[in-house]
Amino acid sequence: xxxxxxxxxxxxxxxxxxxxxxxxxxxxxxxxxxxxxxxxxxxxxxxxxxxxxxxxxxxxxxxxxxxxxxxxxxxxxxxxxxxxxxxxxxxxxxxxxxxxxxxxxxxxxxxxxxxxxxxxxxxxxxxxxxxxxxxxxxxxxxxxxxxxxxxxxxxxxxxxxxxxxxxxxxxxxxxxxxxxxxxxxxxxxxxxxxxxxxxxxxxxxxxxxxxxxxxxxxxxxxxxxxxxxxxxxxxxxxxxxxxxxxxxxxxxxxxxxxxxxxxxxxxxxxxxxxxxxxxxxxxxxxxxxxxxxxxxxxxxxxxxxxxxxxxxxxxxxxxxxxxxxxxxxxxxxxxxxxxxxxxxxxxxxxxxx
Ligand code: M6R
Numbered sequence: 058x059x060x061x062x063x064x065x066x067x068x069x070x071x072x073x074x075x076x077x078x079x080x081x082x083x084x085x086x087x088x089x090x091x092x093x094x095x096x097x098x099x100x101x102x103x104x105x106x107x108x109x110x111x112x113x114x115x116x117x118x119x120x121x122x123x124x125x126x127x128x129x130x131x132x133x134x135x136x137x138x139x140x141x142x143x144x145x146x147x148x149x150x151x152x153x154x155x156x157x158x159x160x161x162x163x164x165x166x167x168x169x170x171x172x173x174x175x176x177x178x179x180x181x182x183x184x185x186x187x188x189x190x191x192x193x194x195x196x197x198x199x200x201x202x203x204x205x206x207x208x209x210x211x212x213x214x215x216x217x218x219x220x221x222x223x224x225x226x227x228x229x230x231x232x233x234x235x236x237x238x239x240x241x242x243x244x245x246x247x248x249x250x251x252x253x254x255x256x257x258x259x260x261x262x263x264x265x266x267x268x269x270x271x272x273x274x275x276x277x278x279x280x281x282x283x284x285x286x287x288x289x290x291x292x293x294x295x296x297x298x299x300x301x302x303x304x305x306x307x308x309x310x311x312x313x314x315x316x317x318x319x320x321x322x323x324x325x326x327x328x329x330x331x332x333x334x335x336x337x338x339x340x341x342x343x344x345x346x347x348x349x350x351x352x353x354x355x356x357x358x359x360x361x362x363x364x365x366x367x368x369x370x371x372x373x374x375x376x377x378x379x380x381x382x383x384x385x386x387x388x389x390x391x392x393x394x395x396x397x398x399x400x401x402x403x404x405x406x407x408x409x410x
Contacts, residue, residue: 121221128229160188260388273321284382323374
Protein backbone atom coordinates (compact mmCIF):
# COMPACT_ATOMS: atom_id res chain seq x y z
CA UNK A 58 0.00 0.00 0.00
CA UNK A 59 0.84 3.65 0.22
CA UNK A 60 2.06 3.44 3.85
CA UNK A 61 -0.04 6.44 4.88
CA UNK A 62 0.99 8.67 1.98
CA UNK A 63 -1.77 10.12 -0.24
CA UNK A 64 0.00 8.89 -3.37
CA UNK A 65 2.58 6.32 -4.39
CA UNK A 66 4.58 9.17 -5.90
CA UNK A 67 5.06 10.84 -2.51
CA UNK A 68 5.87 7.50 -0.90
CA UNK A 69 8.44 6.77 -3.58
CA UNK A 70 10.00 10.23 -3.25
CA UNK A 71 10.43 9.43 0.45
CA UNK A 72 11.93 6.02 -0.30
CA UNK A 73 14.92 7.56 -2.05
CA UNK A 74 17.40 7.42 0.85
CA UNK A 75 16.74 3.67 1.17
CA UNK A 76 16.77 3.12 -2.58
CA UNK A 77 20.18 4.77 -2.95
CA UNK A 78 21.68 2.83 -0.06
CA UNK A 79 20.49 -0.37 -1.73
CA UNK A 80 22.00 0.71 -5.04
CA UNK A 81 25.38 1.37 -3.39
CA UNK A 82 25.51 -1.71 -1.15
CA UNK A 83 28.64 -3.76 -1.74
CA UNK A 84 29.65 -1.70 -4.76
CA UNK A 85 31.93 0.99 -3.31
CA UNK A 86 34.86 0.42 -0.96
CA UNK A 87 34.96 3.41 1.38
CA UNK A 88 38.68 3.16 2.08
CA UNK A 89 40.13 2.51 -1.35
CA UNK A 90 37.44 4.23 -3.42
CA UNK A 91 37.33 1.13 -5.59
CA UNK A 92 34.03 0.59 -7.35
CA UNK A 93 33.18 -3.05 -7.93
CA UNK A 94 30.52 -3.90 -10.47
CA UNK A 95 31.03 -7.64 -10.88
CA UNK A 96 28.21 -7.72 -13.39
CA UNK A 97 30.38 -5.66 -15.74
CA UNK A 98 33.69 -7.46 -15.19
CA UNK A 99 33.46 -9.24 -18.53
CA UNK A 100 32.91 -6.04 -20.56
CA UNK A 101 35.57 -5.92 -23.28
CA UNK A 102 37.68 -2.91 -24.17
CA UNK A 103 35.51 0.16 -24.73
CA UNK A 104 36.31 2.97 -27.15
CA UNK A 105 33.03 4.82 -26.81
CA UNK A 106 29.75 4.62 -24.94
CA UNK A 107 26.33 5.32 -26.42
CA UNK A 108 23.54 5.71 -23.89
CA UNK A 109 20.02 5.20 -25.23
CA UNK A 110 16.84 5.92 -23.30
CA UNK A 111 13.47 7.70 -23.24
CA UNK A 112 11.86 10.30 -20.99
CA UNK A 113 13.18 10.48 -17.46
CA UNK A 114 15.67 7.71 -18.20
CA UNK A 115 17.03 9.83 -21.03
CA UNK A 116 17.68 12.64 -18.55
CA UNK A 117 19.64 10.18 -16.41
CA UNK A 118 21.51 9.15 -19.56
CA UNK A 119 22.48 12.78 -20.29
CA UNK A 120 23.78 13.01 -16.72
CA UNK A 121 25.70 9.72 -17.14
CA UNK A 122 27.22 10.76 -20.46
CA UNK A 123 28.60 13.94 -18.96
CA UNK A 124 30.17 11.99 -16.06
CA UNK A 125 31.78 9.56 -18.48
CA UNK A 126 33.18 12.44 -20.54
CA UNK A 127 34.53 14.04 -17.33
CA UNK A 128 36.46 10.79 -16.79
CA UNK A 129 37.90 10.78 -20.28
CA UNK A 130 35.51 8.22 -21.78
CA UNK A 131 33.85 9.20 -25.06
CA UNK A 132 30.13 9.11 -24.44
CA UNK A 133 26.90 10.42 -25.91
CA UNK A 134 23.31 10.17 -24.75
CA UNK A 135 20.68 9.63 -27.42
CA UNK A 136 16.91 9.44 -27.39
CA UNK A 137 16.16 5.80 -28.15
CA UNK A 138 13.39 6.77 -30.59
CA UNK A 139 15.93 8.78 -32.61
CA UNK A 140 18.73 6.24 -32.40
CA UNK A 141 19.93 4.49 -35.50
CA UNK A 142 23.09 2.38 -35.59
CA UNK A 143 23.26 3.15 -39.30
CA UNK A 144 23.85 6.82 -38.61
CA UNK A 145 25.97 6.43 -35.48
CA UNK A 146 28.92 4.11 -36.02
CA UNK A 147 28.85 1.01 -33.82
CA UNK A 148 31.53 -1.67 -33.64
CA UNK A 149 32.71 -4.30 -31.18
CA UNK A 150 34.38 -1.67 -28.99
CA UNK A 151 31.18 0.36 -28.69
CA UNK A 152 29.32 -0.10 -25.43
CA UNK A 153 25.63 0.64 -25.87
CA UNK A 154 23.93 1.29 -22.54
CA UNK A 155 20.14 1.09 -22.43
CA UNK A 156 18.88 3.06 -19.46
CA UNK A 157 15.39 1.75 -18.77
CA UNK A 158 13.64 1.42 -15.43
CA UNK A 159 11.08 -1.09 -16.69
CA UNK A 160 13.38 -2.85 -19.12
CA UNK A 161 10.40 -3.07 -21.49
CA UNK A 162 10.29 0.28 -23.31
CA UNK A 163 9.83 -0.49 -27.00
CA UNK A 164 11.94 2.39 -28.33
CA UNK A 165 14.83 1.49 -26.06
CA UNK A 166 14.59 -2.23 -26.88
CA UNK A 167 14.65 -1.48 -30.59
CA UNK A 168 17.76 0.66 -30.20
CA UNK A 169 19.50 -2.03 -28.13
CA UNK A 170 18.61 -4.78 -30.60
CA UNK A 171 19.88 -2.69 -33.48
CA UNK A 172 23.13 -1.94 -31.68
CA UNK A 173 23.57 -5.60 -30.86
CA UNK A 174 23.04 -6.57 -34.50
CA UNK A 175 25.63 -3.98 -35.54
CA UNK A 176 28.19 -5.73 -33.29
CA UNK A 177 28.07 -3.47 -30.23
CA UNK A 178 28.27 -4.76 -26.68
CA UNK A 179 25.11 -3.96 -24.71
CA UNK A 180 24.36 -3.19 -21.07
CA UNK A 181 20.92 -2.76 -19.52
CA UNK A 182 20.80 -0.30 -16.63
CA UNK A 183 17.45 -1.37 -15.26
CA UNK A 184 15.30 -1.82 -12.17
CA UNK A 185 13.61 -4.97 -13.35
CA UNK A 186 15.15 -8.41 -12.96
CA UNK A 187 14.10 -10.70 -15.80
CA UNK A 188 12.93 -7.81 -18.02
CA UNK A 189 13.44 -7.89 -21.79
CA UNK A 190 16.40 -5.51 -21.47
CA UNK A 191 18.01 -7.57 -18.72
CA UNK A 192 17.56 -10.79 -20.70
CA UNK A 193 18.60 -9.54 -24.11
CA UNK A 194 21.60 -7.36 -23.26
CA UNK A 195 25.08 -8.81 -22.81
CA UNK A 196 25.19 -7.38 -19.27
CA UNK A 197 22.72 -6.02 -16.72
CA UNK A 198 23.44 -3.41 -14.06
CA UNK A 199 20.54 -3.31 -11.62
CA UNK A 200 19.65 -0.01 -10.02
CA UNK A 201 17.90 -1.78 -7.08
CA UNK A 202 15.34 0.98 -6.45
CA UNK A 203 12.54 -1.42 -5.50
CA UNK A 204 9.14 -1.42 -7.23
CA UNK A 205 7.89 1.94 -8.49
CA UNK A 206 4.10 2.19 -8.87
CA UNK A 207 3.63 5.89 -9.68
CA UNK A 208 3.72 6.58 -13.41
CA UNK A 209 6.06 9.49 -12.71
CA UNK A 210 9.56 8.13 -12.26
CA UNK A 211 11.12 9.46 -9.04
CA UNK A 212 13.25 7.08 -6.99
CA UNK A 213 14.28 5.22 -10.11
CA UNK A 214 15.76 8.43 -11.56
CA UNK A 215 17.89 8.99 -8.44
CA UNK A 216 18.97 5.35 -8.52
CA UNK A 217 19.85 5.65 -12.21
CA UNK A 218 21.97 8.71 -11.40
CA UNK A 219 23.87 6.69 -8.77
CA UNK A 220 24.19 3.55 -10.91
CA UNK A 221 25.51 5.61 -13.82
CA UNK A 222 27.99 7.34 -11.50
CA UNK A 223 29.28 3.88 -10.56
CA UNK A 224 29.39 2.86 -14.22
CA UNK A 225 31.42 5.99 -15.03
CA UNK A 226 33.91 5.08 -12.28
CA UNK A 227 34.07 1.47 -13.46
CA UNK A 228 34.90 2.51 -17.02
CA UNK A 229 36.85 5.68 -16.31
CA UNK A 230 39.06 4.87 -13.32
CA UNK A 231 38.33 4.55 -9.64
CA UNK A 232 36.31 6.95 -7.52
CA UNK A 233 38.08 9.74 -5.67
CA UNK A 234 37.63 9.97 -1.90
CA UNK A 235 35.51 13.04 -2.53
CA UNK A 236 33.16 11.02 -4.72
CA UNK A 237 32.99 8.16 -2.22
CA UNK A 238 32.01 10.70 0.46
CA UNK A 239 29.44 12.20 -1.88
CA UNK A 240 27.76 8.87 -2.46
CA UNK A 241 27.92 7.95 1.21
CA UNK A 242 26.33 11.25 2.30
CA UNK A 243 23.67 11.68 -0.35
CA UNK A 244 20.97 9.45 1.26
CA UNK A 245 21.11 11.47 4.52
CA UNK A 246 21.12 14.73 2.57
CA UNK A 247 17.96 13.67 0.74
CA UNK A 248 16.40 12.85 4.11
CA UNK A 249 17.22 16.39 5.28
CA UNK A 250 15.49 17.82 2.21
CA UNK A 251 12.44 15.60 2.76
CA UNK A 252 12.24 16.81 6.36
CA UNK A 253 12.72 20.53 5.70
CA UNK A 254 11.74 21.37 2.10
CA UNK A 255 9.76 24.54 1.51
CA UNK A 256 8.50 23.23 -1.82
CA UNK A 257 4.91 23.06 -0.51
CA UNK A 258 4.65 26.79 0.13
CA UNK A 259 6.41 27.65 -3.14
CA UNK A 260 3.93 25.40 -4.94
CA UNK A 261 1.05 27.31 -3.33
CA UNK A 262 2.60 30.66 -4.27
CA UNK A 263 3.10 29.86 -7.94
CA UNK A 264 0.41 27.31 -8.78
CA UNK A 265 -1.54 29.79 -10.94
CA UNK A 266 1.40 30.84 -13.13
CA UNK A 267 1.21 30.90 -16.93
CA UNK A 268 4.19 28.59 -17.36
CA UNK A 269 7.18 27.25 -15.42
CA UNK A 270 10.79 27.31 -16.61
CA UNK A 271 13.76 25.38 -15.28
CA UNK A 272 17.39 26.23 -16.01
CA UNK A 273 20.69 24.54 -15.22
CA UNK A 274 24.18 24.01 -16.59
CA UNK A 275 26.51 21.01 -16.72
CA UNK A 276 25.24 18.23 -14.48
CA UNK A 277 22.29 20.45 -13.49
CA UNK A 278 21.12 20.67 -17.11
CA UNK A 279 19.48 17.20 -17.13
CA UNK A 280 18.01 18.08 -13.71
CA UNK A 281 16.33 21.14 -15.26
CA UNK A 282 14.92 18.93 -18.03
CA UNK A 283 13.71 16.38 -15.52
CA UNK A 284 12.14 19.02 -13.26
CA UNK A 285 10.10 20.30 -16.19
CA UNK A 286 9.05 16.82 -17.34
CA UNK A 287 7.93 15.87 -13.83
CA UNK A 288 5.86 19.03 -13.49
CA UNK A 289 4.21 18.84 -16.91
CA UNK A 290 3.29 15.17 -16.70
CA UNK A 291 1.54 15.30 -13.35
CA UNK A 292 0.18 18.89 -13.24
CA UNK A 293 -0.66 19.35 -16.97
CA UNK A 294 0.88 22.82 -16.69
CA UNK A 295 3.26 24.15 -19.30
CA UNK A 296 6.81 23.57 -18.12
CA UNK A 297 10.11 23.64 -20.01
CA UNK A 298 13.70 22.95 -19.06
CA UNK A 299 16.55 24.82 -20.72
CA UNK A 300 20.31 24.85 -20.60
CA UNK A 301 20.88 28.12 -18.75
CA UNK A 302 23.13 29.40 -21.54
CA UNK A 303 20.39 28.89 -24.13
CA UNK A 304 17.93 31.33 -22.53
CA UNK A 305 19.27 34.33 -24.43
CA UNK A 306 19.12 32.38 -27.70
CA UNK A 307 15.33 32.33 -27.70
CA UNK A 308 13.45 31.20 -24.59
CA UNK A 309 14.05 34.53 -22.81
CA UNK A 310 11.27 35.94 -25.01
CA UNK A 311 8.80 33.77 -23.07
CA UNK A 312 9.78 35.12 -19.68
CA UNK A 313 7.22 37.38 -17.93
CA UNK A 314 6.20 38.16 -14.37
CA UNK A 315 3.81 35.21 -14.57
CA UNK A 316 6.46 32.63 -15.49
CA UNK A 317 8.54 31.61 -12.48
CA UNK A 318 12.05 30.45 -13.33
CA UNK A 319 13.56 27.67 -11.22
CA UNK A 320 17.34 27.96 -11.39
CA UNK A 321 19.73 25.23 -10.28
CA UNK A 322 22.77 27.03 -8.87
CA UNK A 323 25.19 24.79 -7.00
CA UNK A 324 28.91 24.97 -6.35
CA UNK A 325 30.85 28.19 -6.86
CA UNK A 326 32.70 27.58 -10.10
CA UNK A 327 32.53 29.41 -13.41
CA UNK A 328 29.41 27.43 -14.39
CA UNK A 329 27.55 28.49 -11.26
CA UNK A 330 28.58 32.12 -11.68
CA UNK A 331 27.32 32.12 -15.26
CA UNK A 332 23.98 30.76 -14.12
CA UNK A 333 23.80 33.55 -11.53
CA UNK A 334 24.15 36.00 -14.47
CA UNK A 335 21.24 34.27 -16.20
CA UNK A 336 19.23 34.61 -13.01
CA UNK A 337 19.96 38.36 -12.98
CA UNK A 338 18.72 38.56 -16.57
CA UNK A 339 15.38 36.91 -15.86
CA UNK A 340 15.01 38.84 -12.62
CA UNK A 341 15.52 42.11 -14.55
CA UNK A 342 12.64 41.07 -16.81
CA UNK A 343 10.32 40.72 -13.86
CA UNK A 344 10.15 36.94 -13.60
CA UNK A 345 9.98 35.45 -10.12
CA UNK A 346 13.08 33.35 -9.47
CA UNK A 347 13.33 30.30 -7.23
CA UNK A 348 16.96 29.29 -6.77
CA UNK A 349 17.71 25.68 -5.92
CA UNK A 350 21.06 26.25 -4.30
CA UNK A 351 23.66 25.09 -1.81
CA UNK A 352 24.38 28.70 -0.88
CA UNK A 353 27.86 28.82 -2.41
CA UNK A 354 27.08 31.83 -4.62
CA UNK A 355 25.19 35.05 -4.00
CA UNK A 356 22.25 33.90 -6.14
CA UNK A 357 19.92 34.48 -3.17
CA UNK A 358 20.33 38.23 -3.79
CA UNK A 359 18.53 37.91 -7.13
CA UNK A 360 16.10 35.16 -6.18
CA UNK A 361 12.66 35.57 -4.65
CA UNK A 362 12.85 32.21 -2.92
CA UNK A 363 15.44 29.61 -2.17
CA UNK A 364 15.09 25.83 -2.07
CA UNK A 365 18.15 24.61 -0.21
CA UNK A 366 20.35 21.62 -0.93
CA UNK A 367 23.31 20.62 1.26
CA UNK A 368 26.75 21.52 -0.12
CA UNK A 369 28.31 18.57 -1.95
CA UNK A 370 30.07 17.79 -5.19
CA UNK A 371 28.52 18.35 -8.61
CA UNK A 372 27.18 14.80 -8.56
CA UNK A 373 25.69 15.09 -5.08
CA UNK A 374 23.88 18.34 -5.75
CA UNK A 375 22.51 17.06 -9.07
CA UNK A 376 20.86 14.25 -7.13
CA UNK A 377 19.56 16.36 -4.24
CA UNK A 378 18.39 19.36 -6.34
CA UNK A 379 16.18 16.97 -8.28
CA UNK A 380 14.45 15.92 -5.05
CA UNK A 381 13.39 19.53 -4.44
CA UNK A 382 11.93 19.61 -7.97
CA UNK A 383 10.08 16.31 -7.42
CA UNK A 384 8.45 17.78 -4.31
CA UNK A 385 7.60 20.98 -6.16
CA UNK A 386 5.94 19.06 -9.00
CA UNK A 387 4.06 16.88 -6.53
CA UNK A 388 2.70 19.80 -4.50
CA UNK A 389 1.68 21.83 -7.57
CA UNK A 390 -0.21 18.80 -8.95
CA UNK A 391 -1.69 18.27 -5.47
CA UNK A 392 -2.92 21.89 -5.32
CA UNK A 393 -4.58 21.36 -8.69
CA UNK A 394 -6.19 18.10 -7.59
CA UNK A 395 -4.63 16.06 -10.38
CA UNK A 396 -4.56 12.29 -10.68
CA UNK A 397 -0.95 12.17 -9.55
CA UNK A 398 -0.20 8.45 -9.70
CA UNK A 399 -1.94 7.93 -13.04
CA UNK A 400 -1.67 11.09 -15.14
CA UNK A 401 -3.98 11.33 -18.14
CA UNK A 402 -2.77 9.81 -21.43
CA UNK A 403 0.34 8.23 -19.86
CA UNK A 404 1.34 4.66 -19.05
CA UNK A 405 4.04 3.40 -16.70
CA UNK A 406 5.69 1.38 -19.39
CA UNK A 407 5.46 2.28 -23.07
CA UNK A 408 5.57 -0.91 -25.09
CA UNK A 409 4.83 0.54 -28.54
CA UNK A 410 7.21 2.60 -30.70
O1 M6R B 1 10.96 2.20 -18.19
P1 M6R B 1 11.76 3.27 -18.87
O2 M6R B 1 12.79 3.86 -17.96
O3 M6R B 1 12.39 2.79 -20.14
O4 M6R B 1 10.73 4.40 -19.24
C1 M6R B 1 11.09 5.47 -20.06
C2 M6R B 1 10.07 6.58 -19.97
O5 M6R B 1 8.84 6.17 -20.49
C3 M6R B 1 9.88 7.04 -18.52
O6 M6R B 1 11.09 7.42 -17.96
C4 M6R B 1 8.89 8.21 -18.42
O7 M6R B 1 9.40 9.34 -19.07
C5 M6R B 1 8.62 8.47 -16.95
N1 M6R B 1 7.65 7.58 -16.42
C6 M6R B 1 8.20 9.89 -16.70
O8 M6R B 1 8.11 10.13 -15.34
